[in-house]
Amino acid sequence: MSDTPVLTPAAQATRKRGLPVGGARRKGDTRTGRGFGFVLPYLPFLVAFGILPMIYAITLAFTTRKGKFIGLKNFTQAGNDFRFGPSFEHVFVYTAVWLAALIVFVVGLALVLHGRAGRASSTFRFLYYIPGALAGAASVLVWLFMLDPGVSPGTFLLHILGSHLFVESIAPGHLPFIFAMIAFWTGAGGWIVVLHGALNTIPHELEEAARIDGAGPVTIALRLKLPMIGKWIAYMVILSFATGTQLFVEPQLVNEASLGMVPDTWSSNQLAYQLAFRYGKFNEAAAVSVDLLLIGLIAAVIIVTRTGLFRRED
Amino acid sequence: MRLVTVRTLRFLLLAVFAVFFVAPMLWLLLAPTKSDNGLVTSNPFAFGSFHQIALAWDHLDGFSSHIYRRWIANSLLYAVSATLIVLVTAIPAGYGLALGTFRGRKTILTLTLVVMIMPAAALVLPIFLELNALKLIGSVLSVILPFAFYPFGVYIAYIYYSTSMPRDVLDAARIDGCGEWTTFRRIALPLAKPVIALVLFFSFVADWNNFFLPYAVLAKSSQYPIQVGLSNLLSSTPSFNPAVGGGGQQVNIFRPELALATLIAVVPVLIVFMLSQRSLVRGLLGGGVKE
Numbered sequence: 016m017s018d019t020p021v022l023t024p025a026a027q028a029t030r031k032r033g034l035p036v037g038g039a040r041r042k043g044d045t046r047t048g049r050g051f052g053f054v055l056p057y058l059p060f061l062v063a064f065g066i067l068p069m070i071y072a073i074t075l076a077f078t079t080r081k082g083k084f085i086g087l088k089n090f091t092q093a094g095n096d097f098r099f100g101p102s103f104e105h106v107f108v109y110t111a112v113w114l115a116a117l118i119v120f121v122v123g124l125a126l127v128l129h130g131r132a133g134r135a136s137s138t139f140r141f142l143y144y145i146p147g148a149l150a151g152a153a154s155v156l157v158w159l160f161m162l163d164p165g166v167s168p169g170t171f172l173l174h175i176l177g178s179h180l181f182v183e184s185i186a187p188g189h190l191p192f193i194f195a196m197i198a199f200w201t202g203a204g205g206w207i208v209v210l211h212g213a214l215n216t217i218p219h220e221l222e223e224a225a226r227i228d229g230a231g232p233v234t235i236a237l238r239l240k241l242p243m244i245g246k247w248i249a250y251m252v253i254l255s256f257a258t259g260t261q262l263f264v265e266p267q268l269v270n271e272a273s274l275g276m277v278p279d280t281w282s283s284n285q286l287a288y289q290l291a292f293r294y295g296k297f298n299e300a301a302a303v304s305v306d307l308l309l310i311g312l313i314a315a316v317i318i319v320t321r322t323g324l325f326r327r328e329d
Numbered sequence: 330m331r332l333v334t335v336r337t338l339r340f341l342l343l344a345v346f347a348v349f350f351v352a353p354m355l356w357l358l359l360a361p362t363k364s365d366n367g368l369v370t371s372n373p374f375a376f377g378s379f380h381q382i383a384l385a386w387d388h389l390d391g392f393s394s395h396i397y398r399r400w401i402a403n404s405l406l407y408a409v410s411a412t413l414i415v416l417v418t419a420i421p422a423g424y425g426l427a428l429g430t431f432r433g434r435k436t437i438l439t440l441t442l443v444v445m446i447m448p449a450a451a452l453v454l455p456i457f458l459e460l461n462a463l464k465l466i467g468s469v470l471s472v473i474l475p476f477a478f479y480p481f482g483v484y485i486a487y488i489y490y491s492t493s494m495p496r497d498v499l500d501a502a503r504i505d506g507c508g509e510w511t512t513f514r515r516i517a518l519p520l521a522k523p524v525i526a527l528v529l530f531f532s533f534v535a536d537w538n539n540f541f542l543p544y545a546v547l548a549k550s551s552q553y554p555i556q557v558g559l560s561n562l563l564s565s566t567p568s569f570n571p572a573v574g575g576g577g578q579q580v581n582i583f584r585p586e587l588a589l590a591t592l593i594a595v596v597p598v599l600i601v602f603m604l605s606q607r608s609l610v611r612g613l614l615g616g617g618v619k620e
Binding site: 048049050052053054060065067069072124128139142143149150151156157158159160161163169200203254258260261263264267271272273291297304308316318319325 | 339346349351356357368369373414421422426431432437440441445446447453455456461462484509545556560563584588594595598599
């Protein structure tokens with residue numbers, strides 16, 4: 016249950032249907048400044064925990080401890096750290112695996128579910144959604160159990176995959192796949208619900224027309240439905256890409272459960288954290304987190320300005 | 330004939346995924362009913378006994394002088410107080426952004442959207458560095474205040490007020506002599522009940538499940554929320570960490586205790602889910618907030 020903006024398919028539909036849009040500034044409405052008082056209590060939070068941290072991290076990243084501007088030196092220094100390359104590599108492999116799983120299975124399941132009759136479909140959607148309650152450390156713990164051949168209900172699967180001991184399950188080469196699976200387990204259900212909502216906004220007549228023209232359910236799913244939810248899939252992919260690069264809790268917990276076999280700088284965010292906490296290198300830590308921040312920021316700006324999924328003006 | 334096979338295949342596919350999503354939850358639900366040895370020897374989905382649950386709880390509760398209760402209480406404190414602030418700030422902000430005409434409205438809206446879509450984890454270290462400069466690290470406020478910033482809540486309220494709020498009703502209230510505040514409190518706020526439930530749910534869950542921020546900004550284990558507490562518990566159990574427990578510090582935390590700790594940590598999310606379910610079902614499954 017991430018804070019995925021799940022409401023917008025309907026909001027879009029509402030807009031298309033031309034229901035009253037309240038925010039429209041009327042012609043001749045010359046009063047300015049109305050409504051600012053309502054936003055006022057929220058502003059300090061937006062500034063203090065949204066905007067200032069970014070500005071401060073960027074400032075730190077380009078200066079020395081004493082505040083002297085040094086250009087990109089913190090970035091090159093952090094980049095030359097022997098842990099920097101592997102940490103980004105890990106994160107990108109993980110993100111790639113996760114995105115592939117999301118695109119194939121979430122889109123596939125959403126399409127299959129949308130072709131089914133109401134009750135069965137909503138039961139499945141609910142079952143898929145439940146693990147969302149276990150985001151964070153709880154989900155990682157559950158999967159540590161699932162990967163422990165001693166207690167896992169899937170022991171036979173683990174054996175097929177060649178692991179007979181817990182340490183074999185969490186071998187470094189497996190980690191990107193394991194983390195992708197955990198992320199998929201907790202988040203896929205939410206996305207299926209979102210895509211289902213988007214599929215519901217496709218006018219029924221279109222589907223009917225295609226059926227009359229002789230299209231089967233598979234053709235309708237792939238040729239009609241899929242293109243119509245394209246921007247939602249794009250949104251899911253961009254957002255998940257940005258989220259994936261920020262990986263922290265999963266490797267951190269596996270580090271604690273693996274006697275240090277998995278380094279505590281496995282992901283880039285962990286590296287930034289260790290640079291700040293263990294080594295007190297705040298400026299280098301800021302440089303790494305600005306790298307990550309940029310990925311998130313660019314993804315967010317693309318989604319807001321390019322996909323047209325979010326209402327910004329009326 | 331062919332139709333039947335397609336249907337069967339489709340059902341099989343859906344069922345396989347249902348097992349993947351549900352089986353771990355089911356296992357977790359049953360694990361505390363068994364001893365650590367029982368977990369290894371008996372069927373993974375067999376029920377043990379209620380007595381084992383009580384035993385597991387005693388061990389868990391005894392860990393580090395009742396610190397588990399403390400973690401749950403901390404999580405409640407952080408999530409509830411932050412969510413209250415979110416409700417008080419985000420609902421009016423969404424209203425103001427949807428119906429206001431003030432200068433800078435679009436800028437605030439765009440900034441809100443961008444920060445909302447950015448992964449929350451991207452801001453944790455910057456927030457940590459900022460709080461560190463302000464010497465706020467280690468304070469409870471360093472968790473609650475960042476939690477209280479929840480742009481998604483503002484966006485939900487904004488979407489609701491800009492799509493579903495009949496402007497004429499508001500104008501009528503104004504003509505009847507209501508001031509801006511009275512119009513909001515008497516008309517706009519009562520109409521937004523389903524939205525309030527949605528914001529409450531998403532904000533509470535996001536705060537409850539957040540690991541990275543409290544992990545970074547809190548110093549003492551007595552201040553940890555449950556998510557960070559779970560990681561602390563994990564590193565204290567010999568089940569995954571054979572180096573622990575062999576030494577002088579003997580703890581009774583094994584896999585059943587760990588499973589129980591995880592299970593209890595999910596309960597508040599489920600309760601809030603039930604409480605806001607009606608609005609959620611309308612908002613999530615039904616397809617959105619509409620009239």
